[in-house]
Amino acid sequence: MDREQVAGWIAxxxxxxxxxxxxxxxxxxxxxxxxxQGPYREPVVGLPAIARMWESEREGPDEVFEMTVEVIAVDGDTGVARVHVRYGDPAAQEWQDLWIMRFTEDGRCRSFEEWPFAPEQRTTDAG
Incomplete structure (x- = not known):
């Protein structure tokens, strides 16, 4: 994979x-x-389960959102991207995500992991 292929997959x-x-x-x-769907969440496995999750998570194909993407890194079959999503007009919900994607030779994703952060989430000092 290269950056262009990862960006194409995200599109x-x-x-x-x-x-x-x-x-x-x-x-x-x-x-x-x-x-x-998060670093501490159990993975949804297999296309039928992903399809059920997908349909339950979105409002439908007419859902209003804006998505911007920056591919951060690509190493072999793994890509990492920063994804900013704003839902609604005006925006009622906003997420800044990191996506970690592992691909097969045919360009399909075999492992997808997101690290979603909302503006109201706070980080804490580890010390």
Whole structure:
């Protein structure tokens, strides 16, 4: 994978989110893919389970949102991106995410992990 391929995959992910149904998931995820919605959350595994999660998490393909992406790093089959998403107009919800994606040779994602942060979340000092 390279930065352009990772950015292309993320664009396909966004397009799938904006498309009715979940059939497009098969073009971006492997059949046995894992999708972790947070670093401490159990992964959702397999296309049928990902499709159920996908449909339960979004308002529908007409959901209003703006998404900006910066691919941070690519190393072999792994890509990392910073993704900023604002939902609504005016924005009622906002997220700054890190996405860690592992890909197969055909460009589909076999492992997806997001680290979502909302503006109201606070970090604490570790010391």
């Amino acid at each position: 396909a992910y966004e397009q799938a989110w904006r498309t009715p149904g979940s059939a497009a998931l098969a073009s971006i995820f492997t059949a046995d893919a894992s999708y972790r």
